[in-house]
Amino acid sequence: MELTLLGTGAPDGLPRPDCPCAVCASSRGGGARAATALLVDDALLLDLTPGAVFAAARAGRSLAAVRQVLLTHPHDGPAMELPASLPPAGRVPDGQELTLISGHRVRALAMDAPGTGYEVTSPDGERLLYLPPGASPAGLAAPVAEPYDMVVCDVIGRPDAVARLRAAEAVGPNTEVVAVHLDHDAPPGAELDRRLAAGGARAVPDGTTLPVGAYHAVPEVPRRTLVTGGARSGKSVEAEQRLETFPEVVYVATGGRREGDVEWAARIGLHRERRPAAWRTEETCELTGLLEEDGPPLLIDCLSLWLTDAMDRVGAWDDGRWADGGEEKLRERVAELARAVRGTRRTVVAVTNETGSGVVPATASGRRFRDELGRLNAAFAAECEQVLLVVAGQALVLRG
Numbered sequence: 001m002e003l004t005l006l007g008t009g010a011p012d013g014l015p016r017p018d019c020p021c022a023v024c025a026s027s028r029g030g031g032a033r034a035a036t037a038l039l040v041d042d043a044l045l046l047d048l049t050p051g052a053v054f055a056a057a058r059a060g061r062s063l064a065a066v067r068q069v070l071l072t073h074p075h076d077g078p079a080m081e082l083p084a085s086l087p088p089a090g091r092v093p094d095g096q097e098l099t100l101i102s103g104h105r106v107r108a109l110a111m112d113a114p115g116t117g118y119e120v121t122s123p124d125g126e127r128l129l130y131l132p133p134g135a136s137p138a139g140l141a142a143p144v145a146e147p148y149d150m151v152v153c154d155v156i157g158r159p160d161a162v163a164r165l166r167a168a169e170a171v172g173p174n175t176e177v178v179a180v181h182l183d184h185d186a187p188p189g190a191e192l193d194r195r196l197a198a199g200g201a202r203a204v205p206d207g208t209t210l211p212v213g214a215y216h217a218v219p220e221v222p223r224r225t226l227v228t229g230g231a232r233s234g235k236s237v238e239a240e241q242r243l244e245t246f247p248e249v250v251y252v253a254t255g256g257r258r259e260g261d262v263e264w265a266a267r268i269g270l271h272r273e274r275r276p277a278a279w280r281t282e283e284t285c286e287l288t289g290l291l292e293e294d295g296p297p298l299l300i301d302c303l304s305l306w307l308t309d310a311m312d313r314v315g316a317w318d319d320g321r322w323a324d325g326g327e328e329k330l331r332e333r334v335a336e337l338a339r340a341v342r343g344t345r346r347t348v349v350a351v352t353n354e355t356g357s358g359v360v361p362a363t364a365s366g367r368r369f370r371d372e373l374g375r376l377n378a379a380f381a382a383e384c385e386q387v388l389l390v391v392a393g394q395a396l397v398l399r400g
Helices: 022-026 052-058 159-167 189-198 235-241 262-274 287-292 303-314 319-343 364-381
Strands: 002-007 037-040 044-046 068-070 097-099 105-110 116-121 127-130 150-153 176-179 209-211 224-229 250-253 280-283 298-301 348-353 386-391 394-399
Touching (some): 002 052, 002 150, 044 116, 189 394, 224 235, 224 364, 235 298, 250 287, 319 364, 348 364
Parallel strands (some): 127 150, 224 348, 298 348
Antiparallel strands (some): 002 209, 037 044
16 A cells, blocks of 8 residues: 655645744745645545645646545635545544445544544555544554554644554554644754654655555664753753653652742642653652663653752762762762663653753852762763753754
């Protein structure tokens, strides 16, 4: 089965008409995306968009042999003109199956948002799942009989849809996940590719033809990632986005609770509201044990607070205790953590702070913390496949 993506953008396309934002301004030429529409084996058209005939011609295809046009989401605005060669556009009721004269079988899936998803099975048995923008399958049973060969969906707008499909084993290790319905909320260019690759997905230009079910290289997800940056740089958001397509994540909060601290409680509340409900939280600084266990991905936030706890334990704030074995004990604890990171089999994303680029601390203990955090960051980063520096909400790849 061959799939040609006549468009890969949001319903309004990219750039949006008359939108002055930076993403729209940079989405010109090869970066422009028409509204998403899929042509399957020249016989089935999923979603009818303006200029579909010309889009097919630019991709070296023709719509002359199309026998069925199916819509996935409501169309707002004036009615689109149906090319004379195409049959009337329609929608399959949820749960029902349609068999085309070409031998393709199409089953409609209920969504948790307005629209219909379609599961397409070729005469040879390849399976494709296409979801409308902003939607995820409703009532997905787990596990499914077998994973799809390809899933085409709104990865940026609904990453939890991919997580749910993974939880139901509908997306497996060899499933190709292609991001569509791309809007100006998605980062442009290489940043989009990097963000999608972190979730095992990719985007392709309009007009790309992909074989469904053929061998392909699935984007490699870095197993260990360190995200560093200054205060309020967006590093925690970046770390969370890297794991939002996973069905289960253990969020390791190293800061714990602070009785009577209203501001700290507000910070913790914001983090919890931002995280998916399926994520589990562990409030601990015992990272070595978690890293040595098998289990779902870990998001560690953050190493700076872990170091504060470690320095508390060895009395590092006191000059005398620091000189009398405290420094050696801290080095051992950091080395133990680095060994655990090296040997872990779990996917790990850790957050830390960059404190060495600002004001020099006024106290000896403050300077000691700054220096030790720099050493900890370097030791942890040395064991990671990918290291990111987040500045003003923008992630710069330092490694990987």
